[in-house]
Amino acid sequence: MSEQAVQAPALDRIDDYPTQVIAGLSVRMGRPMPFGATRVPGGVNFSVYSNRASAMTLVLFRLGEQEPFAELPFPPEFRIGGVFAMTVFGLDVEAFEYGYRAAGPATPEVGDRFNPERVLSDPYARMIGGRAEWAVQPDYFNPYVYRSRLPLEDFDWEGDRPLRTPLRDMVIYEVHVRGFTRHPSSGVDAPGTYAGLLQKIPYLVELGVNCVELMPVFEFDECENVGVDPTTGRRLLNYWGYSTVGFFAPKASYAATGRYGMQVDELKNLVKHLHRAGIEVVLDVVFNHTAEGNELGPTISFRGLDNRTYYMLTPEGYYYNFSGAGNTVNCNDPVVRGFVLDCLRYWAADFHIDGFRFDLAAILDRAPDGTPLANPPLVESLAHDPVLRDCTLIAEAWDAGGLYQVGRFPGYFRWSEWNGRYRDVLRRHLKGDLDTVGELATRLVGSPDLYGARGPGASVNFVTAHDGFTLRDLFSYDGKHNEANGEGNRDGDDNNNSWNCGVEGPTDQPDVLALRARQQRNALLLLLCSSGVPMLLAGDEVGRSQHGNNNAYCQDAADNWFDWSLVERNAHLLRFVRAAIALRRVHPVLRRREHPTGRQDRGFFPDVSWHGVRAWQPDWSGGSRLLAMMFYDRPDGGDPAGGDDDCVYLVTNAHWEGHPVELPALPPGLAWHRAADTAAPAPADAYWPGSEPLLEDQRALPVAPRSTVVLVARPPQPEIS
Amino acid sequence: MAFQARMYTDSETATVTIRLVGDLDSGSAGRLNELIAEASREPVRRLVLLMDRLSYLSSAGLRCLVYAHQKLGPGTDIVLVGTRAEVADTIRLTGLDHSVIMQDPADV
Numbered sequence: 001m002s003e004q005a006v007q008a009p010a011l012d013r014i015d016d017y018p019t020q021v022i023a024g025l026s027v028r029m030g031r032p033m034p035f036g037a038t039r040v041p042g043g044v045n046f047s048v049y050s051n052r053a054s055a056m057t058l059v060l061f062r063l064g065e066q067e068p069f070a071e072l073p074f075p076p077e078f079r080i081g082g083v084f085a086m087t088v089f090g091l092d093v094e095a096f097e098y099g100y101r102a103a104g105p106a107t108p109e110v111g112d113r114f115n116p117e118r119v120l121s122d123p124y125a126r127m128i129g130g131r132a133e134w135a136v137q138p139d140y141f142n143p144y145v146y147r148s149r150l151p152l153e154d155f156d157w158e159g160d161r162p163l164r165t166p167l168r169d170m171v172i173y174e175v176h177v178r179g180f181t182r183h184p185s186s187g188v189d190a191p192g193t194y195a196g197l198l199q200k201i202p203y204l205v206e207l208g209v210n211c212v213e214l215m216p217v218f219e220f221d222e223c224e225n226v227g228v229d230p231t232t233g234r235r236l237l238n239y240w241g242y243s244t245v246g247f248f249a250p251k252a253s254y255a256a257t258g259r260y261g262m263q264v265d266e267l268k269n270l271v272k273h274l275h276r277a278g279i280e281v282v283l284d285v286v287f288n289h290t291a292e293g294n295e296l297g298p299t300i301s302f303r304g305l306d307n308r309t310y311y312m313l314t315p316e317g318y319y320y321n322f323s324g325a326g327n328t329v330n331c332n333d334p335v336v337r338g339f340v341l342d343c344l345r346y347w348a349a350d351f352h353i354d355g356f357r358f359d360l361a362a363i364l365d366r367a368p369d370g371t372p373l374a375n376p377p378l379v380e381s382l383a384h385d386p387v388l389r390d391c392t393l394i395a396e397a398w399d400a401g402g403l404y405q406v407g408r409f410p411g412y413f414r415w416s417e418w419n420g421r422y423r424d425v426l427r428r429h430l431k432g433d434l435d436t437v438g439e440l441a442t443r444l445v446g447s448p449d450l451y452g453a454r455g456p457g458a459s460v461n462f463v464t465a466h467d468g469f470t471l472r473d474l475f476s477y478d479g480k481h482n483e484a485n486g487e488g489n490r491d492g493d494d495n496n497n498s499w500n501c502g503v504e505g506p507t508d509q510p511d512v513l514a515l516r517a518r519q520q521r522n523a524l525l526l527l528l529c530s531s532g533v534p535m536l537l538a539g540d541e542v543g544r545s546q547h548g549n550n551n552a553y554c555q556d557a558a559d560n561w562f563d564w565s566l567v568e569r570n571a572h573l574l575r576f577v578r579a580a581i582a583l584r585r586v587h588p589v590l591r592r593r594e595h596p597t598g599r600q601d602r603g604f605f606p607d608v609s610w611h612g613v614r615a616w617q618p619d620w621s622g623g624s625r626l627l628a629m630m631f632y633d634r635p636d637g638g639d640p641a642g643g644d645d646d647c648v649y650l651v652t653n654a655h656w657e658g659h660p661v662e663l664p665a666l667p668p669g670l671a672w673h674r675a676a677d678t679a680a681p682a683p684a685d686a687y688w689p690g691s692e693p694l695l696e697d698q699r700a701l702p703v704a705p706r707s708t709v710v711l712v713a714r715p716p717q718p719e720i721s
Numbered sequence: 722m723a724f725q726a727r728m729y730t731d732s733e734t735a736t737v738t739i740r741l742v743g744d745l746d747s748g749s750a751g752r753l754n755e756l757i758a759e760a761s762r763e764p765v766r767r768l769v770l771l772m773d774r775l776s777y778l779s780s781a782g783l784r785c786l787v788y789a790h791q792k793l794g795p796g797t798d799i800v801l802v803g804t805r806a807e808v809a810d811t812i813r814l815t816g817l818d819h820s821v822i823m824q825d826p827a828d829v
Contacts, residue, residue, distance in 0.1 A: 094747040095747070262814075
């Protein structure tokens with residue numbers, strides 16, 4: 001019986017044949033799941049949701065043609081519940097684009113905005129046609145601008161699988177795909193593309209990061225920005241891309257092969273090679289709003305398919321604007337929740353994406369009327385989804401509607417957060433503000449006040465991100481300089497906690513330049529020695545500047561791209577960052593799974609201890625600007641013969657005067673070695689692990705003004721690795 | 722231009738050569754896949770695709786390379802001869818070059 005079963009030929013479905021002809025094409029009733037366009041034997045299955053539409057028409061175009069070659073109304077029997085489904089036979093997958101016309105009530109006052117004159121993109125479109133060339137403005141008078149396409153999805157992953165890097169071991173590097181290699185100095189074959197980024201993988205490996213967080217790569221329309229730089233007359237764009245047009249579609253113009261419809265392959269190839277290099281890929285995803293804007297914006301897809309389902313609407317039918325971008329996606333509607341889950345599952349399963357960072361994620365917590373929910377269904381579903389189980393989930397835990405949830409985002413023991421409070425206190429401390437050391441201490445150990453039950457991995461620590469100043473500008477400008485954005489310098493955050501070190505902007509004063517460079521090293525060293533998950537903004541490791549612009553979302557220009565000549569010009573800083581990342585990598589005590597307790601459970605010292613100018617006597621007063629901490633662990637439990645104590649001492653002095661500090665006495669067999677000193681001239685500012693020089697005076701350490709020093713304890717015999 | 726594909730097998734060297742003429746796209750890729758499947762019934766050390774007379778190669782055509790690589794296995798060299806420059810670029814940028822060897826006709 002079983003042998004017969006094995007030998008019998010596989011039975012294909014016997015109902016895969018057309019039942020009728022519509023508009024000259026053979027069709028049959030489709031399958032409602034999965035949503036979107038799917039290749040099936042002999043044809044393509046189309047399935048689209050609209051609860052409120054009275055009728056739906058499938059519109060088919062030849063590639064790039066303005067007029068459709070066929071319009072196929074869905075017969076009533078092809079509708080199941082709120083889903084229209086039809087299989088069309090004989091379509092050449094490479095040669096057509098498709099969209100929908102949805103008919104229904106046009107009563108905006110109750111939220112319905114159907115308009116069958118418009119051809120609508122499929123929310124599940126896996127490619128968007130017509131956007132293969134960056135900054136080539138589409139014809140907005142074309143009745144169908146963002147054209148749904150179906151990719152061929154064969155890809156040879158060659159056994160690639162998720163890296164599953166533990167959160168505590170991660171060093172995230174935030175990258176703009178285009179900006180990373182678009183500059184002529186990048187030297188790559190295809191500047192500004194996925195393929196270009198692939199060629200820079202050796203740089204990332206040498207830097208030591210093991211996760212890239214890609215700013216939006218879902219299809220967007222950079223030309224939606226109609227502004228002009230008043231200082232140069234240059235056309236402004238939506239360069240960052242936080243305005244999604246196609247949630248399932250990789251940005252075609254980020255692919256050198258986008259003109260051949262191969263963007264899916266090119267991005268997958270990038271992911272495969274990053275994985276081979278030990279680097280995970282996190283996508284910055286924007287589910288809080290869409291490119292359709294408010295009632296004055298373009299109708300692209302959701303508005304015309306089912307406005308009331310997809311958007312949060314006021315009782316009068318207008319759009320709530322918790323995103324600051326005109327509309328707010330109705331994330332906790334059950335249908336929209338399913339859409340978001342389907343989307344992320346697709347990226348995780350088909351593109352092998354390792355995690356997601358959710359832009360303005362507090363919106364994911366809001367009920368359809370905007371009220372914050374204690375137990376938001378979408379956030380919970382994402383936390384427990386079986387396909388996403390191994391994916392990193394990171395929330396930007398605030399929104400533009402005033403909901404600030406850092407430390408309070410419903411994490412379900414799965415979510416991490418961008419720790420905005422870490423950023424703020426680190427900046428305030430470094431510029432010398434009072435009343436910072438108490439909170440700074442809490443942030444350096446992974447913010448247990450915010451993430452006590454969740455561990456340090458819940459805290460993504462950062463000093464800079466795409467949104468705001470670069471690190472160099474943080475210490476070069478007191479205020480933002482966004483005039484080039486064309487909004488009279490009104491855009492961008494005013495609360496930067498920045499300090500120009502004495503001169504606003506460019507200067508040739510050596511003392512100012514030296515202090516700025518030291519402050520950058522201070523920030524980077526503190527970040528890379530903090531418990532939690534450090535995130536670097538691409539370019540900060542080589543002193544990239546945006547010339548004081550803290551909101552460079554629209555600046556697609558050489559002076560905003562990663563200038564690769566900085567790698568040589570600021571080689572000292574790059575070497576410093578590499579050494580600091582290596583320091584983190586070789587000292588597990590800096591990458592703890594759990595928050596330290598301050599107790600001495602094993603070995604010679606507590607797992608964390610606090611110090612000041614005198615050892616064991618931290619100054620927690622509001623006037624203090626100096627803090628020292630010692631991380632310690634002894635994995636062998638204290639066996640005197642074990643000798644594998646892991647002990648790192650860090651002192652940060654934000655005072656404009658130097659101070660000698662008394663060092664904690666080490667047990668016999670160990671001695672303090674200098675790993676980094678931000679006040680020392682390069683190359684003495686950082687040492688590669690194993691090559692740290694022995695500290696001459698084991699009892700006292702002079703700490704220069706506005707500097708940070710890291711010592712490591714190890715046997716006094718140098719161990720060069 | 723209509724697609725044509727002719728296959729020659731050299732049993733002594735376990736080399737299969739397929740000459741491709743015309744447009745290789747989603748309409749014709751199935752024909753090439755059939756030939757590759759036919760070739761795979763015998764051990765193949767080397768699959769040579771003569772591409773210099775291809776007038777058009779679409780992404781569906783490129784996917785035949787993925788199919789060949791998976792059908793024939795890692796022990797078979799897949800050699801593309803006479804690939805046009807823009808096709809060679811696309812193959813390289815999408816990572817397909819790891820599965821194939823590209824040669825000029827003069828090197829064959």
